[in-house]
Amino acid sequence: MKDAIIKTQQLVFRYTTEEGVAPTVLDGIDLTIEPGSFVAILGHNGSGKSTLAKHFNAILLPSGGKVWVSGLDTADEARLLDIRRQVGMVFQNPDNQIVASVVEEDVAFGPENLGVPPQEIRRRVDAALTTVGMEGYATRAPHLLSGGQKQRVAIAGVIAMEPACIVLDEATAMLDPVGRREVLSTVKKLNREKGITVVLITHHMDEAAQAGRLVVMHDGRIVRDGPPARVFQDVEGLRALGLEVPETVGLMYELRQAGLDVPLDALDVDGCAAELFSLLTQGEKSEA
């Protein structure tokens, strides 16, 4: 238990409504997230993935079962700040999570709340802005930035707290393709270079495919868990859950259905192209 950054055990969550009817949103989740890993949680709307994310830093508390963050029980109110400084969150709407009217003041917000000394805050803010590539915008007004830039500021605000883990709750859902690429490459860099654990909540298959581990949720349960290449091989199973596979895997699947011998684990365009190339050249060889 000490080793896991986030661990849930038989996590159950129900919303309490006034009529007393309590729909179960999370239904017995057992999940362990290792430090330094890059985990994507995939599922369509209503699968409970965002609700699960809110349990990772005690914004929501379990109705049943337990959640530990770095060995701290999230139900322990006395350690609330220790839990939240460990796991930072980035949300969907960039406008609704920026607090200050100057970029650097916003990045400073987290460390200020933690009571970090002023010089140290300055150092962290500059370092965080450099990490996300926004150092040239330190004194700008956030509302004049693009969506992708705003999300990068939000990420800087989280890493200025020096967390062990960042949870991105559909952080790219409102962005254009350029913004999505910006955010995703920033997050991958953090994971690779700083060893920060990344949990990416998404319904974009292409984003999920880039993670090291893919967890698929459906109706408040975990239905698949493994490396993306393996999870996506089960094309029929995923389609039965109402999920599409990445286009490259879809193409390979169709080719297989047509009787061609191609593997299903090509997750990016380059890999897919290489497979197709070898398939075509093989065909030429056998003909000749």
Next chain:
Amino acid sequence: MALKDITLGQFFPGSSPIHRLDPRAKLIALIVYIVALFLAVGWQTYLIAFLVLAAVVAVSTVKPRALLKGMKPVLFLLVFTAILNMFYTPGRELFHFWIFTMTYEGVARAFFMVIRILMLITATFLLTYTTSPLALTDGLEHLLSPLKKIRFPVHELAMIMSIALRFIPTLIEETDKIMSAQRARGADFDTGNLVQKAKALIPLLVPLFISAFRRADELATAMECRCYHGGEGRTRMKQLRYRPADALFILAALAVCVAVGVLAHFGW
């Protein structure tokens, strides 16, 4: 409706000595100056107050035209004050019309009253024009911090102010968007009498309010995630620090106030 033209606590960035002063020093000096304005009686004392203000405006590099532009909304108040003073001050009669009597004393008083209000507004604008909203909020929080002892929510108030300032541009943008959406569906915001115009605003205000509440909820969650737990134990990246220039500025304001007070006492 040109929403982008709203000048609310407008700030003109600059690097003049007035811009660089500590916001607290500027706030204190403003209060002292306003006291001086109310102590002034004769033209000599008003002249002193005017010269001091003119000097500060000159140093601040704020364009007088920008200050004049800010006077527009208070024009009505000025005219109203002037008329009331002209007719309701007892004294030697200047002319008489029906039940109204204009007096020499009234005209003099109206003149000084208008000058006083103009200088008061100019001085206040000078503060908001040369101080960023964030610095102003910080300054207020510091100056009011003794009130924390009587449980006055100083930090919360400052936080509310800075969040409000942060969301003004966002909400203006959103209003523009909703207006365009409603216009596309045939809404008319520009014609009709006052009642019709007010009614036309309802389909604008309802979605705006709903979205503002949703924003507030999401922002609160985001702030919680970033360990916000009130003002207790909170540090600031940018510390406010008094420099000698700030002390000098406050002392100068006090000197002006005392001088005006003394002169006014001797009937100048």
